[in-house]
Amino acid sequence: MQLQVDKVTLSFGGVQALSQVSLEVDRGELVSVIGPNGAGKTSLLNCISGFYHPSSGRIVFEGHDLTHAPPHLVTRYGIARAFQNIELFTGMTVLENLMMARHIFGHYNLWDNLWFYGRALRVSVENRRICEEIIDFMELEPYRKTLVGDLPYGVRKRVEVARALALSPKLLLLDEPMAGMTLEEKEDMVRFILDIRAERGTTIVLIEHDLGVVMDISDRVYVLDFGQVIASGLPEEVSQNPRVQEAYVGVEVEHGA
């Protein structure tokens, strides 16, 4: 068990965003979390990545207790995240965004590295190599030196994933990496996600709305509704579950989707 979320409850005032949510992810797995808008999917990711702290329950990643860990520590343990509402450094180029991740990540103690010479310089050369490799991998070569602010939405989403990869994570959290994309962009992103897992062995937790994609690529699926896990298991099991059809698929069908 690489990641274990154990009966996590998160409340804001009187509202329970998550209640007694448990989730387990094994090393190398691709696990998806689905559910209608407002079901608590992003809240769950926020709890894992340390932006929110659960009011009760426990989150453990490779023996580290994440329950009350701040985001920067969670990153150090090997968890990276791509945000739903792209959080890139818009005034920097694609390469600089990736380098920023390596830069900060490479030095456990920031105070150690006020000097940028000698060892730090060698580390920097290595960082550059890793970033270039990720740029190749994510097929971002044409945009290496383009300011992120000037890139189209679909490419930004890809940069967001690339920057998370630059942290060399053991677990990658993807929050709707395909939202708002064209069909072609979506297919590319699916291919990237599968490649990330196949070539790097990275564990992936994916939040996604596109049921077709989720059912195709996930090892296991969790379904959230009103902050609770209403179903979990293999994709085919989950899609047969009547509660899921009612809560999720049913709504979709009603709207003619």
Next chain:
Amino acid sequence: MELVQNLISGVAVGCIYALAALGFVLIYKSSRVINFANGQLIAIGAFLAYALAVWVGLPVLLAMLLAMLLTAGLGFLVERIFLRRLVGQPIISVIMVTIGLASVLDGLMYLTPFGSGNFTFPQFLPPGGLNLGGLSVSYPQLLAIGFTAVFLLIFGWFFQRSVLGIAMRAVADDQMASMSLGVSVEKVFALAWAVAGLAAAAAGIVVGAVSGLNQDGLIAIGLAVFPAVILGGLDSVPGAVVGGIVIGILQSFSTAYLDGLLAQIGLVGGGSQYAVPFLVLLIMLWFKPHGLFGTEEIERV
């Protein structure tokens, strides 16, 4: 020739504003906090330097260096004790805290001998100045310009080259992203306050060397920084420098030319240099509220 002379003295004064603005901008840039206690940090820095040099008897330059470090420590403590708890609170609460802090620090300074009276640093610069083909630049003016230049070089290096500086830039650009990349935002805020203390003390020391130490006069520099940062853009470090120097030049020209013109229409009081910067501030807010180099925030509704 007279014009150039006025330009030089304007640049010298402007350099002081630039130094004072630097810390202000740094805090705003990283944490969106407007620090109304900047003037007090300036005064405390200058007084510490005086106290260490005259009362303790350290060599003047060592005393100044030490005062800058101590004021940096004070900035760090202020962040740790007062502002850390306010992360995520409404901006108005945070502003009220810095205003309250300004009053408290003011009060504390009034308790010391510095609260009343004027002090001057022991002579550490040779008297007079340089004479460059008819233009004279006094040593305190040179000090102001030189000090600022050195400070900016160190700053530039720090932001471009050191990991900590890069982390600060990251936090200024996008807090969420920085956190997810492993930056401790709290550490960055504390550092911003420490560096702001350092820059404030540097400004205070230069003011002290140029025109003597007086509590009200030093605190007023904190206020004079506002037109400079509004002009340059609240979140731009180069903007702080340009804004500071422009305001300094405007003040120098106001004294040299505008006062005379106003006297001809019967306004003989002089002192237009105190009004002109704030006139610039108002005009900037009308036409370019984000300043010359500031980030325009576009929000989708």
